[in-house]
Amino acid sequence: MLFNSFQYWIFFVIVAVLFYSVPFRIGKLVLLLASYVFYMWWDPRFIVLILTSTVVDYFLGIWLEATSGPRKKLLLAVSLVVNLGFLGFFKYYDFFAGSLAALLHIPKSSVVLQVVLPVGISFYTFASLSYTFDVYWGKMKAVRNPIDYAFFIAFFPHLIAGPIIRARQFISQIWSWRTPAAIVVQSGIILVLSGLLKKMVFADRFAVVSDSYFNDPMAHPGWLAAWSGCLAFFMQVFFDFSGYTDIARGCAKLLGFEFPLNFARPFLARNPPDLWQRWHITLSTWVRDYVFMPFSRGKKGRLMLYRNMFVVMVLVGLWHGANWTFVAWGTYHGLLLIGYRLFDRATVGTAIDRVMKQRWFVPFSIGAMFAAFVLSAAFFRPKTLQTSGHVLSALLGFQHMTGEFLLTTGTIVLIFISLFLAVAQERSQFIDRLVLQPARVQIPAYVLAFLVLELFPATGPVPFVYFQF
Amino acid sequence: MLKGHDALPIASLLMRNCNAPMTGEVHKRFGEHWRNWSALLESLSVVAAFLACVALFVLTEPGLRAAPQQSASGSNSERVSGAPRITANPERVTVTGEGGSTDVQWDTGNGSPGFVFVTEDGRKPVLFAKGSQGSRSAPWIGRNHYVFELYGDNQRRTLLARVTVSGSIGGPSSHQRKISWQDVARWMLIVGLAAVSYFAVYLSSPGPVRTTFPMEPTTSPCPLHVVRNLALSIAAFVFLDGVIFHSGLYVSILAPSSYAGRIAEITQAEKDRAPSGLKEVLVLGDSRIAEGFSTDLANELGSTGGLKFVSLAEPAASANTWYYMVREVDPTTRRYSAIIIPYGVGYEPNSADPLRISMTAPLLGYGDCFHFASGFQRWSGRFRAFTACILRGSAYQDDVVDLLEHPISRITSLHGEAARMHSREVYKGRDYDLVGTSYDSMTGHVTFAEKLTEAQRLAFRKSLIQPSQSDVEYSLKLQREWIPRIINRYSKSPTSIVLTPVPRGPFVELSGFSRGYVSVLPSSVIQRTTFSVPEQTFDFLEKPEYYFDAFHLNAKGRQRFTETLVSQLIERFQSADSKAEGNIGFQAWNQPGRTNTANNL
Structure with a gap:
């Protein structure tokens, strides 16, 4: 059931009507059951995983709260083993077993199990882990109502591809739920429309260009083809994922819940740290709070900081998929972060630093960061490191030819429209302000959105890119 | 939850602004920009610069394009053939x-x-x-x-x-001068776009690097009218879609080479055609009839009987499209003396639903929603068809994109309707055959005659489709559902409905031979027509010498098919005339008020 399918909206309307027609304590049960139905629509077998993870962490949370000392650590370890065990087995077993087999020259087929990846496992595992960590650290109390906890894990708008929500943000919303105000509903509708536009009009059109390049990069030699293919790919990924997030956030708002922001104009980032403040915010803050900070606590020295930074980025890469290309992608971003830190340290107080802080120079910083990010598509999209190498050599001009310019007129226009919208949103929350605008502004904006959705979607419902993660 | 609006008139509600003070971080930011027209002007300047660049791009686009553009090809407005x-x-x-x-x-x-x-x-x-x-x-x-x-x-x-x-x-020739002008334009465009990008990004970054990003507002200083605004927006959207796409405004600029454009063009031309004063016979069909039936020849042969043939046969048109075409060109059901409807084994893949919807869209009205949608096999097709009836623009998606990407070439292509109609009329068919070519259905191996060119071989290979059982069943379903609807439409009309089989192909190994004609249309349907051309009539044409690919007759086959069909028609009606003594039949055609009944011949 894709968010951009008619089927989903029928489902959503039925669920919303049922939810609002009963008291909230029954309504959340309705939402929980609907979430399980939604999940089983993909593959009913994997409901067992989500139920197991829910039951284990629910009881562990209560025990963690009541325990102290080494036993508490043991309980946390059990939670980590169960959650990461599922994730590791279903997502990474084939990858590591296959890699080991290659290293030991054992036939890959003898160790690989062809495990099917359960949809959304990376997202709900992280959500679940955030709960046990927070209870362990005493940042929140254990949830006593199993329905509340199960609902937090399985709530369908975030279940498949995030945003990664935290228990302490969400559980309190369950406890203090009230019928959403008109402005929240309005905001939800605008988010849903914006998400559908991002996905169906922008992402799916960029997908045509990026697929034409990445399906066979050898057939499109030259730097121009590579840059246009990589640019189209990252535009696709951004609009796809942020469109999904917008729809998820919009649906949650329509049901009276608030999800955190996941994207904030990432292509306007000026440097690598700024990028990770804007791109997949819920993942980067999750790894910051639950991986980077605990590992860095009490450890001094820049070398340690850089090491931790690097390891975290490699893990972020690996989180995206079980493939060496994702490890390379994480490594690239880790090196980019460290490189920027070193550069920043080396130039602080110098003329370079002063120039870089000038407003006129900012667009160049943004351009450079954007180019560095687009370059990372060479690792993100190809299936093998060999193909990554080919794309990278094309991007860096080692093929000594120009090649085709793959972007179409339509996609160029879309790039400039998105640039304008991003600038307007960055400056003045242009889109968020629509909620408070009078009807004379709102109605034409809605009509325009409907017309664009009617006339310009790419053909057929295309699955969201992040479902595979 | 959702506040109802107060008693103010709609107009004043629409104009009213929500200008009370706001609180909180988001509101503070809003407050800063609420009446900050300079921010809006800055944004507008970016839009203006952007539009200028797009205009420049569009104007210079033919010279600048380096890669094939994403266009309507391969989609539901795929070209069937171009203008000369x-x-x-x-x-x-x-x-x-x-x-x-x-x-x-x-x-x-x-x-x-x-x-x-x-x-x-x-x-x-x-x-x-x-x-x-x-x-x-x-x-x-x-x-x-x-x-x-x-x-x-x-x-x-x-x-x-x-x-x-x-x-x-x-x-240096002026051609070379033209090239250099395009080079200049290209560089101007690149510099322009870079300047716009720089300006836009410059505007976006007035302060230091941001570390927080505000969420959407959660409180409003004045009542909002969510349901009213949404309902009005939906109403305005449906109205706007109706004005643009239902009024005929957009149909007049459909790409003439697209399926939808061709259907719209030939249907409109037939609708506008003045009556000939002769007994008019309308021929429906898909590409097999478009290639296999010659109106020129039929008119020549039928002139002695005072017949005029008109063909609305179009590639990819299926029985549901025929129904709406007939309805469009003959609203009174009395225009034609006879309508010839072909039938036989074909295939209609579900994946072609968007194409069927798109090409039929110019003929649909709001009232056709359920009727049209019910003809589709899958729910997705039904939903899409239903939507296309209400929101017609959804059926023209590729055409609209194509228009925006290539506005100049579209405007140019719109002229030349007369030439297109003429070339359709004078078309003689393909002048090569498949003699010497053989096909093994078990291995799929084709042995080509040496005389065939590479392009001709490729065309033949492309036509060697092995349709799935469901594709074949879908084709039968469409014929079984929609041909009776055409017959029903003319049940109280003097127009005779004539069913004709179509020759199945050059080789008996092809899928078209998998079923007899009887299994295509039940005898109850056949009996309700004025008459049906006997099933074996065109068996003699099912030879390589009459075909240019696996489905379509060549020029020679076209001639023989037309001759046979017209002679069958004349013969049957003359025979009916003599038997029915002028009651019903050939000479009774066009007598108002005559009712067509089964087996009346």
């Missing part, structure tokens, strides 16, 4: 001591024969080349003007397209 064209490259030739050279390319657009004549400075035209399409070099261009004209016949009666080539001496 002839081009020369270069058109302005630099003449050196031994003369200059240009390459001439031509295409009649629909596979009909073409004759290229060249006229040098008003002298007598000389045949330069012939063929439905091709290219040829003219290395003898001197300091003169040469007019290359593409005709549909060798008597130069039907001019399809023309291009003029001029030769001049030395120096």
Whole structure:
């Protein structure tokens, strides 16, 4: 059931009507059951995983709260083993077993199990882990109502591809739920429309260009083809994922819940740290709070900081998929972060630093960061490191030819429209302000959105890119 | 939850602003910009600059395009055939001591024969080349003007397209000057886009790096009207869609080479055609009839009986499209003396649903939603069809994108309806056959006759589709559901409905031979028509000599099929005349109020 399918909206309307027609304590049960139905629509077998993870962490949370000392650590370890065990087995077993087999020259087929990846496992595992960590650290109390906890894990708008929500943000919303105000509903509708536009009009059109390049990069030699293919790919990924997030956030708002922001104009980032403040915010803050900070606590020295930074980025890469290309992608971003830190340290107080802080120079910083990010598509999209190498050599001009310019007129226009919208949103929350605008502004904006959705979607419902993660 | 609106009139509600003070971080930011018109002006300047660049891009697009553009091809507005064209490259030739050279390319657009004549400075035209399409070099261009004209016949009666080539001496030619102008435009465009991008990004970054990003507002200082605004927006959207797409406004600019554009064009032309005063016979069908039936020949043969044939057969048109075409061109059900409907084993893949919807869309109204949607096999197809009836724009998605990407070429292509209609009329069919070619259905191996060109072989291979059982069943379902609807429509009309089988293909191994005709349409349907051409009538045509691919008759087959069908028609009606003593039959055609009944012949 894709968010951009008619089927989903029928489902959503039925669920919303049922939810609002009963008291909230029954309504959340309705939402929980609907979430399980939604999940089983993909593959009913994997409901067992989500139920197991829910039951284990629910009881562990209560025990963690009541325990102290080494036993508490043991309980946390059990939670980590169960959650990461599922994730590791279903997502990474084939990858590591296959890699080991290659290293030991054992036939890959003898160790690989062809495990099917359960949809959304990376997202709900992280959500679940955030709960046990927070209870362990005493940042929140254990949830006593199993329905509340199960609902937090399985709530369908975030279940498949995030945003990664935290228990302490969400559980309190369950406890203090009230019928959403008109402005929240309005905001939800605008988010849903914006998400559908991002996905169906922008992402799916960029997908045509990026697929034409990445399906066979050898057939499109030259730097121009590579840059246009990589640019189209990252535009696709951004609009796809942020469109999904917008729809998820919009649906949650329509049901009276608030999800955190996941994207904030990432292509306007000026440097690598700024990028990770804007791109997949819920993942980067999750790894910051639950991986980077605990590992860095009490450890001094820049070398340690850089090491931790690097390891975290490699893990972020690996989180995206079980493939060496994702490890390379994480490594690239880790090196980019460290490189920027070193550069920043080396130039602080110098003329370079002063120039870089000038407003006129900012667009160049943004351009450079954007180019560095687009370059990372060479690792993100190809299936093998060999193909990554080919794309990278094309991007860096080692093929000594120009090649085709793959972007179409339509996609160029879309790039400039998105640039304008991003600038307007960055400056003045242009889109968020629509909620408070009078009807004379709102109605034409809605009509325009409907017309664009009617006339310009790419053909057929295309699955969201992040479902595979 | 959602506040209802107060008693103010709608107009004043729509104009009212929500200008009370706000609180919180988000509200503070809003407050800063709420009446900050300078921010809006800055944004508008970006939009203006952006639009200027887009305009520049569109104007220079043909020269700047480096890669094939994403267009309607391969989608539901895929081209079936283009308008006739002839081009020369270069058109302005630099003449050196031994003369200059240009390459001439031509295409009649629909596979009909073409004759290229060249006229040098008003002298007598000389045949330069012939063929439905091709290219040829003219290395003898001197300091003169040469007019290359593409005709549909060798008597130069039907001019399809023309291009003029001029030769001049030395120096950089104006063609080269044109290239350099495009180079300048390209660089101007790149610089312009870079400047706009810089300006836009500059505007976005007034302060230091941000670390927080505000969420959407959660409180409003004044009542909001969510349901009212949404309902009004939906109503306005449906109204706007109706004005643009239901009114005929957009249909008039549909790409004439798209399926939808062709259906719209030929249906409109037939609707506008004045009555001939003869007994008019309408022929429906898909590409098999479009290739296999010649109206020119049929009119010649039927002239003795006072018959005029009109064909609305179009590639990819299926029985549901025929129904709406007939309804469009004959609203009173009394225009035609007879309507010929073909039937037989075919295939209709579910994946072609968008195409079927798109090509039928110009003929649909709001009232057709359930009727039209019910004809589709899958729910997704039904939903799409239903939506296309209400929101017609959804059926023209690819066409709209194509229009926006290539506005100039669209405007150019809209002229030339007469030439397109004429080339349709004079089309004689493909002039090659499959004699000497064999096909093994078990291995899929094809042995081609040596005489076939590579393009002809490719066309044959493409036509060797092994449709799935469901594709075949879908085709049968469409025929079984929609042909009776056409028959029902004419049940109280003097128009005779004639069913005709279509020849199945050149080789018995092909899928078209998998079923008998009886299994296509039940006898109850056949009995309700005025008469049905016997099933074996065209068996003699099912040979390689009458086909150019696995489905379509060639010029020779076209001639034989037309002759046989028309003679069957005349014979049957004459026989009916003599038996029915003028009650019902050939001479009784067009008698108002006559009711058509089953087996009345």
